Amino acid sequence: MRSVPDDSTTILMREFDRNWQQSRDRAQALQTAMLTTQQKYPNPYAWAGFTLIGEAQ
Structure with a gap:
């Protein structure tokens, strides 16, 4: 591990939570959080290891 x-x-987690509170769409919230995090941390190691499991809505 x-x-x-x-x-x-x-x-990433703060952005995800903020986005989820606004849209209630978990998949969209995670994608937006990843794009926001990528702006400050371009290396995928910093943000690409997270996935959404289960229903997106």
């Missing part, structure tokens, strides 16, 4: 970077994960 590999660890994830703390700084980028914090941004």
Whole structure:
């Protein structure tokens, strides 16, 4: 099991939560959070290891 970077994960999770509160669409919230995080952390290692499991809505 590999660890994830703390700084980028914090941004990703905060953005995901904020986006989810606004749209209630988990898949869209995660995608938007990843794109936002990617702007500050272009290396996929910082944000690409997260997936949504289950129903998106």
